[in-house]
Amino acid sequence: MLYALAGPGLRMAGAFLTALVVCLIAGGPFIRWLRARGLGESFRKLGPERRQIVDDSKEGTPTMGGLLTIASVLVTCALWCDVVDPLVLTGLGVFVAAGCVGLRDDWLKCFHTERAGMSLRVKLALLSAIALAAGTCLLVFVWGGDEALAPLCALVVPFTDVRLDLGVALGLPFLAVVVCVVCGTANAVNLTDGMDGLAAGCLTIACAAFVALAVLAGSPELAARVGVATAPGADEIAVLLAAVTGAALGFLRFNVRPARVFMGDIGSLSFGAVLGYAAVAIRMELALFVIGGVFVAEALSVIVQVTSYRLYRKRVFLCAPVHHHFQKQNVPESTIVARFWCAGIVFAVLPLVLVLVGVR
Numbered sequence: 034m035l036y037a038l039a040g041p042g043l044r045m046a047g048a049f050l051t052a053l054v055v056c057l058i059a060g061g062p063f064i065r066w067l068r069a070r071g072l073g074e075s076f077r078k079l080g081p082e083r084r085q086i087v088d089d090s091k092e093g094t095p096t097m098g099g100l101l102t103i104a105s106v107l108v109t110c111a112l113w114c115d116v117v118d119p120l121v122l123t124g125l126g127v128f129v130a131a132g133c134v135g136l137r138d139d140w141l142k143c144f145h146t147e148r149a150g151m152s153l154r155v156k157l158a159l160l161s162a163i164a165l166a167a168g169t170c171l172l173v174f175v176w177g178g179d180e181a182l183a184p185l186c187a188l189v190v191p192f193t194d195v196r197l198d199l200g201v202a203l204g205l206p207f208l209a210v211v212v213c214v215v216c217g218t219a220n221a222v223n224l225t226d227g228m229d230g231l232a233a234g235c236l237t238i239a240c241a242a243f244v245a246l247a248v249l250a251g252s253p254e255l256a257a258r259v260g261v262a263t264a265p266g267a268d269e270i271a272v273l274l275a276a277v278t279g280a281a282l283g284f285l286r287f288n289v290r291p292a293r294v295f296m297g298d299i300g301s302l303s304f305g306a307v308l309g310y311a312a313v314a315i316r317m318e319l320a321l322f323v324i325g326g327v328f329v330a331e332a333l334s335v336i337v338q339v340t341s342y343r344l345y346r347k348r349v350f351l352c353a354p355v356h357h358h359f360q361k362q363n364v365p366e367s368t369i370v371a372r373f374w375c376a377g378i379v380f381a382v383l384p385l386v387l388v389l390v391g392v393r
Contacts, residue, residue: 041251041268045244048113048272049279055105056283064287064294067095072143074295094292097139099300102280103132109276120266123170124273124310130163131219131306135298150298160216160306167310168211172204175266189262189316196262214318215309221328222305223298224335224354229290231356231370233281235327235377236304240278242324242381243311247271250315264315274311277304290367326380327373331355 067073073093106128114121138150176185186200186207199207226232249255251267264270281304287293296304305328312321322329334355341349351361359369 041248041271044113044272045248045275048109048276051112052105052109052276052279053283055108056101056280057286059101059105060283060287060294063098063101064095067097067294072097072139074142074297091292094295096143096295096297097136097299098284098288098294098296099132099135099298099303101294102284102296102300103129103303105280105283106273106276109279110273113276114272115269118266118269119170119175120314121269121273123167123175124270124307124314126170127163127167127215127310128277128303128307130166131160132299132303134159134163135223135300135302138298138302157216157220160219160302161212163306164212164215164309165208167215168204168208168313171211171314172207185262185264185316187262187316188318190319210318211310211313214313214321215306217332218309218312218321218325218328219302219305221325221332222308223301225328225331225356226296226301227354228356228360228366228370229292230285230288231373232301232304233285233288233296234370234374236308237278237281237285238374238377238381239324239328240274240281240304240308242385243308243315243317243321244271244274244278245385246317246320246324247274247311247315250317262316267315270311270314273307277307290370320384323384324381327377330376334358 072095074091074096107125110116110121110125116122116125134151134156138156142150172186186198186204188197188199188210190196199210222232222236225235246261247264247267247270249259250261250264251271253263256263284294284296284300288296308325309321312318331354334350335353337349338353341347350358352358356369356373360366
């Protein structure tokens with residue numbers, strides 16, 4: 034375990050590079066392994082609208098690429114993270130458990146021709162249970178034993194003095210927030226994963242931004258200067274997120290158009306869940322709505338589309354999520370992805386600019 038031999042900054046760099054290199058080296062053999070076992074994406078079960086916009090050349094492309102990213106993050110954390118830290122253990126538990134939900138979903142899609150994966154209700158129930166367990170661990174094992182850490186149960190509005198106490202009623206409001214943030218982020222990333230490199234690129238950007246915020250939250254002096262809450266253990270969350278960022282970037286090497294592998298639900302759900310958990314652990318849930326602006330837009334487009342159709346039998350978008358709306362307008366896929374990456378960079382940079390403005 035190299036974490037005992039290096040400081041937080043070196044460990045973050047080491048975690049990022051290790052996860053990146055593991056994905057780059059193992060990516061090719063792993064894709065061949067998936068192809069040899071017939072774990073390819075099938076679009077036959079999609080609705081007629083979606084099938085019209087799917088490139089036929091993508092049929093049979095290996096999926097479940099999230100297995101590679103999960104393995105690389107676990108190996109990296111074993112080297113660079115304090116794996117006995119409750120924050121890290123809980124985060125890894127969320128990462129792996131959400132990946133298992135995605136694995137089951139991908140497995141059904143690949144080998145059960147009559148099913149299009151798990152039902153939405155079952156998927157949400159499982160993700161909610163994972164988030165509830167994570168929130169309980171934070172309350173009981175991480176923060177609950179020290180009265181000085183009780184303020185961490187408050188919902189913090191960054192760069193202001195506003196604190197909403199969520200620790201009342203045995204912490205039920207806090208648990209509700211954790212469930213909403215973790216499940217919402219996991220599903221939003223899952224919805225974004227519809228084009229080559231779209232989700233992986235946006236995840237790389239968002240996770241990198243949260244590494245910076247975790248470093249900030251881990252320093253009482255810096256946190257006080259910019260008006261954000263200090264989160265004990267945020268340095269370890271920064272190392273974990275650095276590993277996730279490296280894995281996402283390494284996976285992107287094989288996922289850009291033309292994609293050699295798709296991350297599948299196992300990748301999108303695990304990435305989204307751990308990003309949501311990290312936002313909760315460093316008390317930056319509200320910042321996630323800005324940094325993850327692309328994911329929010331994708332999820333909102335689906336909500337608006339479904340609500341409008343059920344109430345008025347009218348569609349707001351040509352197809353949802355919104356990236357398919359642009360695809361229906363004959364915008365090239367590579368152009369859509371590039372524009373969404375640019376939007377992701379803007380959303381990620383905005384809170385960091387606010388941090389710099391807030392430094393006094």
